[in-house]
Amino acid sequence: MTTDQADLDLAIAELAAGSERWAATTLAARGDLLTRVAASVAAEAEPWVLAAAHAKRLDPASPLIGEEWLTGPYGVLTSLTALKRTLRVLSTGRSPIANRWLGRAPGGRVTVSVLPYFRTSAQRLGRAPAARIHRPGLAATGRHSGTGPLPGRTGAACSRQRTQRPLWP
Known part of the structure; x- marks a missing residue:
């Protein structure tokens, strides 16, 4: 077995172990984790946008910066909010798609x-x-x-x- 194969086997084993831990994690603990992730994203939102703007050589005062907000921190924070809402609904025993067509x-x-x-x-x-x-x-x-x-x-x-x-x- 080569080193690359051994590294891949180890990565797969770690992934499997992580999957087991995640499956055993309560909905409340998952919600807490999402809350912490959202706080971290919010704290780094402006540096994230400025770094994206710098990489694209955009003027920080440009209206094009709005796209960086929408496709960066706003998109992630909106997704995290949706995931937290889903966990809240699941914790009540209801379906998160109960009102969807x-x-x-x-x-x-x-x-x-x-x-x-x-x-x-x-x-x-x-x-x-x-x-x-x-x-x-x-x-x-x-x-x-x-x-x-x-x-x-x-x-x-x-x-x-x-x-x-x-x-x-």
């Missing part, structure tokens, strides 16, 4: 709306809606290959055969 995609696949996550994101950023397309096997009844119900709206919402839901029903 299920739709259909080609090949009999089911979609779940994912963007915009927040109403304000759609209003501020004007982004088009997006959906997560699931692999084949998730039936329109909301059941996935007999493994149990898909959380969220099922039945009537699926049977509407929407390719896209309105931003805010």
Whole structure:
């Protein structure tokens, strides 16, 4: 076995151990971790943006700096907020997609709306809606290959055969 193979085996073993630790981590502990990560990102947001601007040779007073904020710290902080919200909902025993529309995609696949996550994101950023397309096997009844119900709206919402839901029903 070469050194590269040994290093790869060690990295895979460490990844597997980390996966086991993460699986055993409570939702509350995961939420605490996300809170600490968000605080760290927020503390470094301005240096992050300034470093990105410097790398692109942008004037720090340029309006183009807004893009650095949106694609950098704002995007990460928004994602962390969405993840924390998901953990809060899961901790109550509910599904984080309970109020999302299920739709259909080609090949009999089911979609779940994912963007915009927040109403304000759609209003501020004007982004088009997006959906997560699931692999084949998730039936329109909301059941996935007999493994149990898909959380969220099922039945009537699926049977509407929407390719896209309105931003805010």
